[in-house]
Amino acid sequence: MNLSAPFIRRPVATLLLSLAILLLGGVSFGLLPVAPLPQMDFPTITVQASLPGASPQIMASSVATPLERSLGTIAGISQMNSRSSQGSTRIMIQFDLDRDINAAAREVQAAINASRELLPSGMRSMPTYAKVNPSQAPIMVLSLTSEVLDKGQLYDVASTILAQKLAQVSGVGEVQIGGSSLPAVRVALEPRLLDQYGIALDEVRQSISAANAKRPKGAVEDAERHWQVQASDQLEKAADYLPLIIRYQDGAAVRLGDVATVTDGVEDRYNSGFFNDEQAVLLVINRQTGANIIETIAGIREQLPALRAVIPASIELQVAMDRSPVITATLHEAEQTLLIAVVLVILVVFAFLGRWRAALIPALAVPVSLVGTFAVMYLLDFSLNNLSLMALIIATGLVVDDAIVVLENISRHIEAGETPMAAAFKGAREVGFTLLAMNLSLVAVFISILFMGGIVERLFREFSITLAVAIVISLLVSLTLTPMLCARWLKAETSEHRPSAMQRWGGAVQTRVLAFYARGLDWALKHSLLMLFSLLATIALNIFLFVSVPKTFMPQQDTGQLIGFIRGDDGLSFQVMQPKMEIYRRAVLADPAVDSVAGFIGGSGGINNAFMIVRLKPVTERKISSQAVISRLRETVPKVPGGRMFLMPDQDLQIGGREGRSSENEYMLLSGDLDALRKWLPPVREALRALPELTDIDAKEVEGTQQIRLVVDRDVAKRLGVDMNMITAVLNNAFSQRQISTIYDSLNQYSVVMEINPQFAQYPETLDQIQLITAEGARVPLSSFARWERSLEEDRVSHQGQFAVENIGFALAEGVSLDQATQAINNAIARVGLPTEVQGMLGGTGGAFQQTQQNQPWMILLALVVVYIVLGVLYESYIHPLTILSTLPSAGVGALLALQLMSIEFSLISLLGLFLLIGIVKKNAILMIDLALQLERQQHLSPQESIRQACLLRFRPIMMTTLAAILGALPLMFSSAEGAEMRQPLGITIVGGLVLSQLLTLYTTPVIYLYFDRLRHRVNRWRGVRTDAALETPL
Structure with missing residues (x-):
């Protein structure tokens, strides 16, 4: 059956179908979003809870723990971390990668509601949750500076105006504001004056709350008119609060200004931002999932003039960070690399065939395959990113292989004297099965990646499917457009035709090279044991090199x-x-x-x-x-x-979601016993600090933060009419920047913040001057029933999976790979000798690396098994797939040696290169073995003669396809502009593997073929089965 025949006979239909593919792909290209990497959605939800004034220990025990217990019942949680600091708890929940984030969010809300009764009654509001993507970095940061306005006013403009308008820009997701807080009226109470007037803190709080109200007041109306009732019930500025009467004493009013300093300030004075040399408020902008980064940033920049027009003229709005220039340069470099690869592979065809007409055929076939891929990428919601563009660059050398195999076979028949039309029918039919075997086995390699799960599957999904789609389209083009163009464009050789100088020179070179190869092939067939030993040696060398090559998770990007x-x-x-x-x-x-x-x-x-x-x-x-x-x-x-x-x-790829981590890598200590964790943190920290492989060790240096501990005599307090709730409330009033009232504005809401004057809060002795009001109205000094003492307490408490955790961040010393650092850490921890109640493990990038490193051999084995199954089905043989796969060890050695020679660490990108080599290198063996089987069946040649002739007849297409693949990867290997860190390992792996494989497999594959053929005959004789080659008809 000749699948190409209808398309050869109908050139108009074939061309129009190809134009339709080009049109669809071209339109889709303009619609594809742009991103540095494929969309990596780690289903993550953060839960935020606040209790102003609460210590980290109280936040951890009374807020974090109840929430964690309730949240821990949700199915599909892969990791749950919490961090409790002064007045705040933040819980980050990471779900399994296949978990639906919207369904998880509903369960998180239900868990929060279920924990309501277990949370402190003093919380102003219930905990809230938000869906986040920890792997997604901000795309832009804007700064607001002013020589006239203070930081509170800048924050107000950012919160009230800019954040709202920026959120309306297409593609913009969350907009965060940092560097200050909203304006507030700050009431700084003077303890001595309060004591002098006999006024307690809670009395001031109640007076302010009562005097500042914003509630509905209704309306009045008669038969003809309706009046809305309004009142001057709200105080808006600090000056409005000064005359506020706290009480009357001895007939005179005691006003707020008599006992406090009232100023217009900000809610949180422990917060400040900067841009270069100026104080600034920052707007951190994230994109929506799937949004085009370049278009989103362009949309923001288009809005900047309008944004500057709606804010005060004294504010300077600047771009502090913009990710688009680097991303644009990286993608532009990748697109240039793609064009260079296309030109190089076309030059390969011209160099071997010596005819421009022949070179133009793959020049048309390659764009149809590549551009058609864009249409499928659009349908699958893929993006133009470093990995998908790398897939297209590599595809350039692969899709041209199909056109080369068809073109070379048809050209060979034309050179033998047949007409172009007859040669097209015959040549396309001869290589039809060869193309099917080459491409289906290649697609099988990449489809196997989709079954690996985890971060590897998520990261390389777009790469694999993009490449597989390009290969499938290339197979269709090579069976339709390519033979049709050969039948119409190539000319038959005539006696009057005089070859050009290029053709004569190229033909002479190819003849000499082929003769040299024939002599080498004859020598290899005579010394088959030596060739077999070289194969075994490469297998052993693969294992040695894979173990010894320095490894990392992903190449270090320069963004x-x-x-x-x-x-x-x-x-x-x-x-x-x-x-x-x-x-x-x-x-x-x-x-x-x-x-x-x-x-x-x-x-x-x-x-x-x-x-x-x-x-x-x-x-x-x-x-x-x-x-x-x-x-x-x-x-x-x-x-x-x-x-x-x-x-x-x-980095574009962010692994791990712990807040505030200072390094990509970290070592985590976990324990259910907090005292044991505190005991073993220092020796582990010092053991890691002593390692020369590590630098920038970031760990807790002291056993706690200096704190003031109030020791209450409960008996005396009870006798005086004071309970613990009253004590914590008065301390909250004094030292927590407590928000005691709300000021409502047409655009925003502001707070009244009460505390004692900061200059008095500098000394613990101020506690002695604090007074409480009992239920009977008596004022009781705090010092009458309590004393204070200094102590050391944790300034933050972190949990992971309800276990207390301490994180030790670290960076790698110069010249040290991640696997070397991991081994050094494991050895150091073993020397420390952690007890069973304390567990240690790598987190962040190191943890992800450790997990993928354990799975890498199984990933490669899975790809080999899938390819073997596909080839076995196609050839209806258990033996021939093994012969084809015998080409792979030499490619692995070449790839690993090239990485070591270029001082490049083995990463997931290099692993991707090995998968590509599994698909590419076996093409040579398929070309040889498929023709050898045809010669055995059709011309009844001996296995040795058939494989020898097959090697010589297929030498030219093998050299052409291999050189095309090498030249397609060469621009990646020598890339030096933006994004080169991601492309170089892939190019080096492919080029190194192809070069060494080409040198060895041209000689080892025929030997392995003959060895397996003899083995097959012996097995069949033992089983009593006929061994005619005619019975081995491929599928």
Whole structure:
């Protein structure tokens, strides 16, 4: 059966169908979203709860624990982390990758509702949840600065106006604001004056709450008119609160201004942001799932003039960070690489066949295959990203193989004297099964990736399906368009035809190379044992090289951006932390490779923590990698007592969702016994710090934060009419920046914040001046029934899976791979000797690496088994698939040697290259074996003569297809612009594997074929089965 015959006879229909594929693909290309990597949705939900003034221990025990117990009953949770700090608890729940996030969100809300009765009654509101994607980095950061307005006013503009308008831009998801908080009226009470007037804190709170109300007042009307009732029931500015009467004493009014300083400030004074050298409020913008990053950022930039027009003229709105330039440059470089690959493979065809007409045929077939792939990508909601474009670049060398096999076979018949039409019918029919075997076995490799599950399947799904689709379209094109064009465009050789100089030179070179190969092939067939030994040697060498090659999870990207974390010693005040932050900020900004720095200190991260985004200059200007910039900053940034700075390159793929981590890698200690965890943290921390393979160790340095512990004499307190609720309430009033009233505005809501004057809150002795009001109205000093003492307590409490956890972040020393660091850590922990009640494990990227490393051999084995099954079905043989797969060990050796010679670590991208080699290298064996079987059946040649002739006849297409694949990957190998870190390992793996495989398999495959043929004959004789080649008709 000749599948190509109808298309050869109907050239118009064939061309129109090809044009339709081009049209659909071209339209789809413009609709595809753009992203750095495929959409990686880690179903994650965060639960946020607040109890102002509560210590981390209270938040962990009374808020986090009840919530965790309730949430822990939800099915499909893969990991649950919580972090409790002063007044706040944040729980991050990661679900299985196949869990529906919307269904999970409904169950999370139900779990929160179920825990209502177990939560403290003093919580102003129930915990809230939000769906997040921890792997998705912000796409843009805007900064607001002003020489006139304070940071509270800037935050108000950002919250009230800008965040709302930005959220309306197509593609924009969550907009977060940092660097300050909303404006507020701050009431700073003077303890001495309160004591002088005999006024308790709660009395002030009640007076303010009662005097500032915003409630419905109804309406009055008569027979003709209707009047809405309004009242001056709300105080809006600090000056309005000063004359507020707290009480009358001795006939005179005691006003709020008599006992407090009232100012217009912000809700949280332990919060500040910056952009370069200026105080700033930052707008951190994330995109919606599946949105086109480039179009979303372009839409935001289009709105900037309109946004600047609606905010006060004294505010300067600037772009502090924009991810689009690097992404655009990376994708542009990938597109250029794709074009270069197409040109190179077309030149291969011309170099071997010496005719431009012949070269133009694959020049048309390749675009149809590649452009047609865009239509399927659009239907599957794929994006244009580094991996999908790499798939198309690699596909260039693969799809041209099909056109080359058809074109070369038809050309061979034309050179033998047949007409182009007859040669097209005959040549297409001869290689039809060969193409089917080559492409189905290649598709099987990538389809097997889809069954691996986990992050590998999610990461490489688009790559695999994109490449598989391109291959299937290429198979269809090679059986339809290519033979039709050969029948119409190629010309028969005539006696009057004089070959061009290029053809004569190319023909002479090919003749000499073929003769050299024939001599080498004859030698290999005579020394078959040596060839067999070389195969066994490559298998053993594969195992050795795979074990010894340095490994990592993913190549370290240079995104032009660094993430910085500044840690202050536990117990440092916000006022002390700010100058330390300034030292680090100035040092980073002074580096010649740094373009800008933006960040904030305090807020939800804690008063002794700061975060910064460092934008680097383009790589063409700085001339060094982002990792080299970090190494230089480690040397140039001054050592600040009580502070530490950690920098890491920002990556497109974010593994792990723990908040505030300072490194991609971390080691976690877990225990149900908090005391045991505290005991074993220091020896583990010091053991890791002593390892030369690690640097930037980030772990808790002291056993707690200095705290004031109030010891209450409950008997005396009871006698005085005071209970614990009254005590905690008065302390909350005094020291928690308590929000005691709400000011309603037409655009937003603001708070009245009460505390004692910060200058009095600096000393523990202030506690002695605090008074309480009993139920009978008596005022009781706190010192009459309680004393205070200094103690050390945790400033934050973290849980994972309801176990207490401590995280130790670390970075890799220069020249150290992740697997080397992992081995060093395991050895160090073994020497420490953790007890059974304390468990240690790698987290973040290190944890993901450890999991995938264990699965890698099984992934490769699965791909081999799938290919074997497909080939066995096609050839109806148990033996021939083994012969074809015998080509793979040499490719593995070549790939691993190339990685080591180029000092490239083996990563998931390199693993992807090995999968590609499994699909590519076996094509050579299929071309040989398929023709050898045909010669045995049709011409009744001996197995040795048939395989020898098959090798010589298929030598030219084998060289052409292999060179096309090598040249298609060569631009990846030598890529040096943006995004090269992701492309280089793939190119090096493919080129190295193909080169060594080509040198060996041309000689080892015929030998293996003959050995297995003899084995087959012996087995069949033992079974009493005929062994005619005619019985071995492929499917």
